[in-house]
Amino acid sequence: MKKTASALLILAALFAGAAAQEPVDAVVAKVEDVPILKSEVDRQVELYRLTVPLSKVSEDSLRKMSLESLIETNLMMVRARSESLSVTDQEVEARLNMSIENMRAQFPTEEAFNAQLKEEGLTLAQLKDKHRQDARSQLLIQKLIDRTIRPKVGEPTAKEMEKFYESHKDSFPPEPERVDLSHILIIPKPGEQATRAFEGKVRQAMAALQEKKLSFATIAKRHSMDKRSASEGGDLGWVVKEDLFPEIREQIQKLRVGQVSDPIQSRAGIHFVRMMEKQGERMRLAHILLFPEPTEADIARAKRTANGLRTRATTGGEDFAKVAQTYSDDEETKGKGGSLGLVPVEAFSRYPEIKDELATMA
Structure with missing residues (x-):
């Protein structure tokens, strides 16, 4: 595989x-x-x-x-x-x-x-x-x-x-060793427990923002799941609109300096965005990001699904590309049968378990 x-x-x-x-x-x-x-x-x-x-x-x-x-x-x-x-x-x-x-x-x-x-x-x-x-x-x-x-x-x-x-x-440095890889990506889906926990976090953040007893920065430090910006009070620095997810870009166009958006759904999760400064086309933004975290049970369920697909694509005799096209969560590669193309082996230096597995497939 x-x-x-x-x-x-x-x-x-x-x-x-x-x-x-x-x-x-x-x-x-x-x-x-x-x-x-x-x-x-x-x-x-x-x-x-x-x-x-x-x-x-x-x-x-x-x-x-x-x-x-x-x-x-x-x-x-x-x-x-x-x-x-x-x-x-x-x-x-x-x-x-x-x-x-x-x-x-x-x-x-x-x-x-x-x-x-x-x-x-x-x-x-x-x-x-x-x-x-x-x-x-x-x-x-x-x-x-x-x-x-x-x-x-x-x-x-x-x-x-x-x-x-x-x-x-x-x-000239030698050409690095490369491998032609395909994959099937199974992303753990948040179950009912994870979804309830996520909805609770969103309600808590909304309540804190509506009460206005704490600054946006303090609320971001307490609630945001964006590790880097949370420690800075949610500060994202200076951006232009092209830097942002389209769904966020559309929602913040009319924000005034100091104003906080309604919750915005993006591929990353739920955002509350604050307009901190504006200079022409540039904006300084802060945000609170929340997203559902799969539980151990959700992860175990995804692993069982992945193992089942592996069996079908190996001992089960099904075509790997067709299984990838049908079941992979990777929207970018599933249409190509899961193909990742040529990938340098050295890319896996930080992931020895993958590198070791590749060695067994050589």
Whole structure:
């Protein structure tokens, strides 16, 4: 049987330090009086770890590569400022959206991507805020290249590219081992007990908001199930409407600053959204998120269903793709017979039980 899997370590590596206590930072280099901090190098190292096989590159080499990359970036930013180059907020948002889509592409489903965000204690808006300055820098550097370098450089010929590869192929990392996977996803459905508990939580949050004895931030800290934003009083930071679920986007259009929405149903659960500030197209929002949590009995029932489908698709002789099309809860892959495509084996480093299972199927 082919199992569900994805590059689940991507966001974990990107944000591994987010929840940890920040160490005292240190300046490790300067470019025209602009400091490069140790924390920036650490972050760049984490990014390199996503693309460079760890067994092939030492920690010292990764840190050297990271520092050199940051120095090059800062040098180009100095030049970009001297050229009076600028980018608009709209361009930054477009680049951010593209970057987020590239991150999403590392996951087999939208559910897997959202689950990893939840595990890391991040909302989509917070993820974008984290990378907003990087996106702006990338755009400025691209404009600098387009203005000062690209006009002087012709397109390489196929022969030139082949020659370059042959002379540098030892420096290219080896192609990671990949496996062609399909899966059937069974999501535990909240039963009657879980549903009653969820409805009770919604009533409690609504009552607290209607009483107005406590601030929205205090209520969010007490009731919201969004781990990251709850600790910040529900604060989601600055967003634009494209960052939001369509159903939320429609409901908050007419909210005034300080106003709280009625409960809004989205694919993530029930939201109470507060408009904190507005600046043109940008909004600073806070929310309380509530969703039903399956009980142990609900999870056990889902496991029995999954085991039954496994039997049907293996010893039962039924076609795996047809079983996936009929029963999988993964709306993105069920139409393709559950196919996840080629997935790097290294993606399962944080999930040894999946990696071990794949080894038995080789």
